[in-house]
Amino acid sequence: MSSQIDLKIIESESTFLDPRAGFSPSKVRFQVRLDPLTGRTCHFSHFGAIKPQKLDLENYHDPDVKGFCPFCPEKREKATPKFTPEIFPEGRLARGEALLIPNLFPYDIHSGVVIMTDDHVVPLNGFTRQRLKDAFSLGTGFLRHIAALDPSLPYHLMTWNYMPPSGGGLVHPHQQYFATGFPGNQFMDELEASKRFYLENKQNYWHTLVSQESAGGERYIGQTGRGQWLASFTSLGLLGEIMCIFSDVFSIADLMDSDIDDLISGLLRVFRFYENTGIFSFNASFSLGPAGQDHFCCYFRIVPRTFLNMRDFAPDLNFFQAILSEPICVVLPEDLCRDIKPYFE
Ligand SMILES: [Zn+2]
Secondary structure, X not given: OOOOOOXXXXXXXXXXXXXXXXXXXXXXXXXXXXXXOOOOEEEEOOOOOOOOOOOOHHHHHOHHHHOOOOOOHHHHHXXXXXXXXXXXXXXXXXXXXXXXXXXXXXXXXXXXXXXXXXXXXXXXXHOOHHHHHXXXXXXXXXXXXXXXXXXXXXXXXXXXXXXXXXXXXXXXXXXXXXXXXXXXXXXXXHHHHHHHHHHHHOOOHHHHXXXXXXXXXXXXXXXXXXXXXXXXXXXXXXXXXXXXEEOOOOOHHHOOHHHHHHHHHHHHXXXXXXXXXXXXXXXXXXXXXXXXXXXXOEEEEEEEEOEOOOOOXXXXXXXXXXXXXXXXXXXXXXXHHXXXXXXXX
16 A cells, blocks of 8 residues: 655644734634755745735846846856866857856856847847756756766756846856856755655655545646646645656656657746736756666756846745744745646636
């Protein structure tokens, strides 16, 4: 019999004398959920209290706001670095509008950047299937190339900051691709917990999760080819988290062109949902485990980002995330799933 993943919710409430109701007692409910894989806690509270803020995208064209952009086509040749000949004799690689360059400020031994578009400002509806395909194919091709050149770096990652609320330093769309021994604490915790689950239960956690969530339906969004989309039970983002799990992909060696197509098919739906709900910014990652294992599946994760207001540009991360390493979310995954599901039907 297959094991069940334990989905634990601790429901609580706080009572205070409410100035908005003549100081009569007011009860406010909140939840703490345990990430079923890592056991880390996540607070769900303040439901519906935070709305994503509209960004004035036109404003990013203003020369004073724009400043110097090395990713704009007329600046690229002079301002962006080239790979050394051992990596790519061509220096830089292009595919459609996408251009692969090394990071001028590398985070790791192999730190690539894919400039995704010629346009400096690209709204969500400007990410066509072709643009996304070119960027993801070029970037994952880079990871495949590095994996062959340097197998000592076992983990492979795409990361993407889109628009300033996400922490992105440049508005011009770009993704970062890493081959690394140190893919971050979240990745390593999930990798180790996946192995533990596998040893204890003789099952792949991600396979069990997908089968359990698709049977339950409350957080299961839908399927695009080999990609299975879920609203995560806990969320690293304030406005909810969406994951796409590729059950048959464990390392970069298993990733097929069709998986990129499947990812993009779902991502375009997520973008339509974001546009209709006023989301203008996000962080995303695409995480690939080491070769030679079958307990850690490749996944894509995306969380919306927003300023809390456009008056003083307060960010949506605070001491909880920065100091306590505790995610806070104001959207229940079950509500997120219900709202986005029609986009996948
Ligand atoms: Zn630019």
